[in-house]
Amino acid sequence: MNSLTLTLADEGATLALGQALARHITPPLIVHLHGDLGAGKTTLTRGLVQALGHQGAVKSPTYTLVEPYELSGMQVYHFDLYRLSDPEELEFMGIRDYFANNTLALVEWPSKGLGILPEADLMVEMAYLPTGRQAILSGMTERGLDVIKELAP
Numbered sequence: 001m002n003s004l005t006l007t008l009a010d011e012g013a014t015l016a017l018g019q020a021l022a023r024h025i026t027p028p029l030i031v032h033l034h035g036d037l038g039a040g041k042t043t044l045t046r047g048l049v050q051a052l053g054h055q056g057a058v059k060s061p062t063y064t065l066v067e068p069y070e071l072s073g074m075q076v077y078h079f080d081l082y083r084l085s086d087p088e089e090l091e092f093m094g095i096r097d098y099f100a101n102n103t104l105a106l107v108e109w110p111s112k113g114l115g116i117l118p119e120a121d122l123m124v125e126m127a128y129l130p131t132g133r134q135a136i137l138s139g140m141t142e143r144g145l146d147v148i149k150e151l152a153p
């Protein structure tokens, strides 16, 4: 199975998916989070980051581009590239240095970094449903496919 389609009835279900991901993720892993404004990308990230042990709030780093966390012995970077006007800006911030061995990278709006942002292991596409949200998870590499296998019911 290369992908998994899930219906998330409410915010709690999105948080629970983040928690489930936290249980099955081993770094290095790059997760791209696609979806319109308000589709639930930050909520999913919050569930994941808090399940890894972060106690405080999790906000989208829209202006700072990246929020770093050190959790469960790994380096976690939460990117929000919404305000990136040119993918070249990622070169200036030394993007490659963020994708080291022990790193989990969660990237909102990866389409803004096209061509420079490293490819995803796992792609998550969030979309609106008449009630709630849908999440489609796709494994893009062996490492990403392993996560899908673990998550599959």
Ligand SMILES: Nc1ncnc2c1ncn2[C@@H]1O[C@H](COP(=O)(O)OP(=O)(O)OP(=O)(O)O)[C@@H](O)[C@H]1O
Pocket (backbone or CB within 6 Å): 008, 009, 010, 011, 012, 013, 014, 035, 036, 037, 038, 039, 040, 041, 042, 043, 044, 060, 131, 132, 133
């Ligand atoms: N499965 C769900 N059903 C209904 N509402 C949800 C669901 N998941 C998250 N939400 C709600 O959707 C709203 C927007 O979520 P969130 O901020 O995570 O979106 P986002 O994709 O990060 O948006 P942006 O691109 O603007 O940062 C929040 O109020 C959140 O509680």
